[in-house]
Amino acid sequence: MDLNFTKDELAFRDEVRSFIAEHFDVEMRAAMKRTRTGYIAKHLHIRWQKKLNEKGWLAPNWPQEYGGPGWSAAQRYIYDQEMMSAGAPIVVPFGPRMLAPVIMKFGTPEQKQKYLPDILASKTWWCQGYSEPGSGSDLASLQMKCEDKGDHYLCNGSKIWTSEAQHADMIFCLVRTEQGKKPQEGISFILIDMTSPGVTVAPIVTIDEPGAHMQEVNQVFFDDVKVPKENLVGEWNQGWTCAKYLLEFERGNAYSGSLKRNLQRIRRMAAAEMAGGGEPLIADPAFSAQLAQTEIEIMALEMTELRILGRLSGGQNVGAASSILKTRGTELQQAVTELAAEAVGYYMLPFTPLVDGGNEPSIGPDYADGVAQRYLNTRKVSIYAGSNEIQRNIMSKLILGL
Structure with missing residues (x-):
């Protein structure tokens, strides 16, 4: 397995970065800083998705015949990593990533003609x-x-x-x-x-x-x-056949890009001076050890993503490996928000400030805003798209043969 990107792939990475710099505007950045779920105001999602569609990048998983970009598996991975690393808005997945593949595989010609173009154009x-x-x-x-x-x-x-x-x-x-x-x-x-x-x-x-x-x-x-x-x-x-096919697309996400970005944010939190002049949290050996262990686990997940990328590049399906990504990715999402909660300490007040239209003043440093909400929200990630207990059953049956 070659983990090095080619010259052309690195040039593509630079193109993605340039696109993000040009179109990820101030309003979107402010909204993404506040969100605890990845969802922002609908009009902002539509603005972002229309820009992606103009570029031909809205639906990386679509075949070219339906309007996809015709990317290699490596380009798709680079695109996902750069978008997550930048904290760019998500493409709301229900149409482009989840329903569309089902329509392409199981839908009638009339359904494909009726629904797919409107999904690409963010009309429906x-x-x-x-x-x-x-x-x-x-x-x-x-x-x-x-x-x-x-x-x-x-x-x-x-x-x-x-x-x-x-x-x-x-x-x-x-x-x-x-x-x-x-x-x-x-x-x-x-x-x-x-x-x-x-x-x-x-x-x-x-x-x-x-x-x-x-x-x-x-x-x-x-x-x-x-x-x-x-x-x-x-x-x-x-x-049920359609449902199983759809869930493979829902579970087969790359997580490491956003996890690395959030871990860097926690590192900055922990390096901040404590109130009253106390030592920053990063000086605590126990916290530093937790931080290092989480970073190692994120790196291991990234290697798993790259192994799957190698399989995709060779024309193989993700299959049960999507359950590995879903399980470890969501466990690490929770671990990262737990570290953030520890880093802000008593400034983790669940309902302060009121964001996206609220007018309550922040309590404590700006970096504490939203930490409690993100912590609470990520309790669900090990349940949706098939609970992690179910994912382990799938792995034991289809990978281990138990």
Whole structure:
């Protein structure tokens, strides 16, 4: 495995850096500094995504025939690393990274023509309807009902923890279309317009949110919602196949770029002088040892990402390796926020300051802003996209053969 980038790949890295310097503007930088989730105001996401689309870079995982850039695996990795290292806005993943590959593989020609161009142009905003009350990690137990009424489908039930549903135009859902079979065999994959009569979005205000204006997740209710027949993706009762395919894209992320950036931020926090002239935290051998151990683990994760990159460059699939990335990446996300919490100490006040529109003054140094919110928010990362316990089951079965 050659871990060195070629001259052309290094030139591409410089091109990505130049793009970020030109288009990652002051307003976006301020919003990204405040966010605890990666999501910022919708209009800022759209502005960023339109710039990426103009460059042809919005959808690195798309084939060229659908508007992708035709990058090598190395270019995709470099692009992800540079974006994360710069703290640039994320591309909201539900349309470009999650739904689009499913449409490309399982959708009809009409569905591809209807949905893919609007996803690229950021005209249609998507959210994901998988989890339900009582059906999260055990996704196959979902109960949202979808009935075939002849000329349309009728949906009843609810979805929960639906990120950014308050902004979405459409939602892709797993729905129960048949009882009595093996649970995975009675599920279908369907697309629902969020403006349909009977769709209600209810905010869920979580402990990390300093105000309702910071809302991230929701519960979505479906009461006798009519859905056109052409909105079924794939075969009736075969939605589990689509779901598994989608989750491979949701889990197969690179984490090391943002982890390294956040670790450097913690190093700066720990190097700051303590109130009253005390020694900086970095002088504490125990804290320095924790910091060094976390850095070593992030470096090991980066080597794993590069090994997977080598496999992708050779034409292989990510497969179960996506579970390794998801598990270690999310564990390290939590470890980094725990270090940040230790670094700011008693300045970690959960609901101060009120950001994104709040007017409470900061308490303590500026670098303490948002540390508590990020700490609390990252408690979820080891659960979503399939809990880490489930990922270990996948690894033991598909990698170790147990």
